[in-house]
Each structure stands twice: as C-alpha cells, then as structure tokens.
Amino acid sequence: MKKIEFVKEVSKKSGISMKDAEKVINSSLETVTEILEKDQGITFMGFGTFETVVRASRVTTLPNSKQKVTIPAKKSVKFKIGKNLKEKVAAIPVDGPAKSEEAPATATATATETESAPAKKTPAKKAPAIKAKKSAPKKKK
Numbered sequence: 480m481k482k483i484e485f486v487k488e489v490s491k492k493s494g495i496s497m498k499d500a501e502k503v504i505n506s507s508l509e510t511v512t513e514i515l516e517k518d519q520g521i522t523f524m525g526f527g528t529f530e531t532v533v534r535a536s537r538v539t540t541l542p543n544s545k546q547k548v549t550i551p552a553k554k555s556v557k558f559k560i561g562k563n564l565k566e567k568v569a570a571i572p573v574d575g576p577a578k579s580e581e582a583p584a585t586a587t588a589t590a591t592e593t594e595s596a597p598a599k600k601t602p603a604k605k606a607p608a609i610k611a612k613k614s615a616p617k618k619k620k
Contacts, residue, residue: 515556525563532557 490500514521520530536552
C-alpha cells in the first residue's frame with residue numbers, strides 16, 4: 480500500500496477530508512521520528528514498540544575480493560510487534576486475504592476447513608520427438 484492509499488483509508492474511516500488525514504499522518508510520523516531522534520522509544524499498546532538500538536561494529540569479508548572490511552557501529556530502529564497486531568497477522572491465511580468479491584469465510588471455520596491442500600506436482604511435458612531425416616537410398620552394386 481502506498482501512502483496516498485493509506486491516507487484515503489484513514490480519511491474514509493475517520494470521516495475527515497483527505498487533506499486533514501494527510502496532515503494528521505504526516506505530523507504523527509514526524510513526531511515518531513523526533514522521539515526516535517532523541518533516543519527514546521514509543522509504545523502503542525496492542526500495536527507495537529519503536530525503539531533505537533545500537534548495532535555493534537563487525538568485520539565482514541567482501542565476496543569478490545575476499546578482503547576483510549570493518550563495518551562501523553551504528554544506530555538503527557527496531558520495531559517489536561504488539562500482542563493484538565501479532566494475533567491479527569497470525570490469523571491471516573498463508574495464501575493471503577481473498578482479493579475477489581466472493582463471500583467471506585465464516586469466523587467459525589476450523590483450521591482444517593480453511594487450509595488448502597498442497598499443490599500437486601505435475602510431470603513436465605516431453606518435447607515432441609524430432610523425426611530422423613530419411614537417408615538416401617543405398618546404391619545397388
């Protein structure tokens with residue numbers, strides 16, 4: 480999903496204009512960025528936690544030249560998923576949500592009803608045989 484699609488969804492769900500929704504989203508992301516720049520974390524209960532972590536320096540080998548290089552330590556952002564979000568994502572079928580307008584699956588379906596059978600492997604089709612060219616008839620003696 481792209482940002483504009485996200486803005487449309489927020490606008491639709493909250494009942495505000497797209498312009499106002501974009502302002503809210505931009506200011507929210509800016510605020511989260513500022514909090515992380517201050518080396519603080521931010522937690523959204525049920526959704527997850529954003530925090531800064533220090534990645535230690537390490538030595539690695541370049542595959543082309545086999546030369547060893549040191550990668551310096553750096554700060555990075557870590558996201559730890561919250562319990563509610565984790566449960567909702569885990570409930571999504573492995574095949575992904577249905578994209579067609581078919582009737583939605585019932586919430587009471589069991590795991591075996593919602594799982595699809597593994598795909599069967601079909602043997603590869605053989606290429607048609609090439610007919611041998613007819614050789615010239617043998618000369619009679």
